[in-house]
Amino acid sequence: MIKNHLSQVFYCFIITIILVFNSCKDKINSENQTKTEQTEVSKTVYASSVIPFFDQWKLILGDGSNAGIATEFENKDFFYTQNDGKDNWVVFKSPNGGDTHGTSNNTRTELAQTKKWYPKTANDKLSATLKVMNVSATGDATVAASHSVVVGQIHSADAFENEPLKIFYKKYPGHTKGSVFWHYEINTAGDDNAKRWDYSSAVWGNDFSVVGSDVSTFPEEPKEGIELGEEFSYQVVVKDGIMNLTFTSPNHETKTFTKNLLLSEYTTKSDIPEQTKKLFFPIGQDGVERSEAYAGEGCFFKLGCYNQTNGKSPEVNKNWCSGAETHGGDIQKQYADGNYAEVWFKTGSISVSDTAVSNDGYFAKND
Structure with missing residues (x-):
């Protein structure tokens, strides 16, 4: 017991x-x-701690939404930070197809400056160091915008809202090196903006007009181009109506350009460059520019990943509609097979003149 x-x-x-x-x-x-x-x-490392200027921008995401001021913000599909073993980078990512912002055909994950300034009285500067990590794996090779991404802009907030500056990177599949070039878009004279066009200037490699001979045949690879993952920097200074551009990259020649934003070079048909006639005249874009160009219009900077490749048929527009794979807008499927653009920024800085004013009108029109 x-x-x-x-x-x-x-x-x-x-x-x-x-x-x-x-x-x-x-x-x-x-x-x-x-x-x-x-x-x-x-x-968690937020973009605003890598490049501390996010209080001066609003962020548009690759699904067309406006994320607003992106301080201590991330979105794993479109906007986040990544360390490459040495530095932290801010990642901007946009698929070929999905909901777009405003009237654009293209998706973007991009910052838009919250203030606008006027070229005549401006003393404004934007600088950035970046590397492009991916451009679309598909697209019609005869379409100039295929396989490209815009990594910086000056945009008008008024009138036609045209773009006196777009900085591109473009690389064809199978090529090691791609091209960096910049565009000036005319501020069209008259009331019809449908005849506007761009003029492209090569920085390293080719300009926008160098395209394939048919849908799947690419042009020759540029010898002095920039590889995916290779760093380059741009600086944009607008002062007293003059835009000055400087492009630098290790092991590449520094390139500089100057453009008057107050006085047009393209006020008559005879002024229009041959490059433009080749690309834009066949699709009816043969307008002239108002003599004062962008004088009197508020402008603002943009920075990020504005994917120029889309799924629209080239029959709609032979320069801007790529006919690329979009998987019906399924973002993850596009990311899985390379049908997206991705840009990493390591540094960025912006200075704004005292004459700059609120740019809320642009966001009100495009939210």
């Missing part, structure tokens, strides 16, 4: 020990999980 009682006591003692041990173990595991979750949160 005593022996059985002692056995029962011993059995209860063991069960109690086991329950206490498991309870302590669960508590420790729970505490460790909480610490891990807290550590993961504390390790």
Whole structure:
């Protein structure tokens, strides 16, 4: 009888020990999980801590939404940070197809300056260091915009909302090197903006007009081009109506350009460059520019990943509609097979003149 009682006591003692041990173990595991979750949160590096100028921009995402001021913000599909083993970078990513912002055919994950300035009184500057990590794997090779992305802009906030500056990177599939070039879009004279066109200037490699001979035949690879993942920098300065551009990259020649934003070079048909006649005249874009160009219009900077490749048929527009794969707008499928643009920025800076004013009107029209 005593022996059985002692056995029962011993059995209860063991069960109690086991329950206490498991309870302590669960508590420790729970505490460790909480610490891990807290550590993961504390390790999040936001874009605004890598490039501390996000209070001066609003962010448009690759699904067409306006994320607003992107301080301590990330979106794993479109906008986040990445460390390449040496530096933190801000990643901008946009698929070929999906919901677009405003009236554009193209998706973008892009910053738009919250203030606008006027070229005549401006003293404004934008600088950035970046590397393009991907451009679309598909697209009609005869379409000039295929396989390209815009990484910086000056945009008008008024009238036709045209673009006196777009900085492109473009690389054909199978090529090691791609091209960097910039565009000036005329501020069309008259009331019809349908006849507007761009003029393209090569920085490293080719300009916009160098295209394939047929849908799947690419032009020759540029010898002095820029590879995917290769750093380059641009600086845009607009002062007293003059736009000055500087492009630098290690192991590449520094290139500089100047453009008057107040006085047009293209006020008559005879002024229009041959490059433009070749690209734009066949699709009816043969307008002239107003003599004062962008004088009197508020302008603002943009920076990010404005994917120029889309799924629209080239029959709609032979320069801008790429006929690329979009998987019906399924973003993850596009990301899986390379049908997107991705740009990483390491540094960026902006200076704004005292004459700059709110750019809320642009966002009101394009939200």
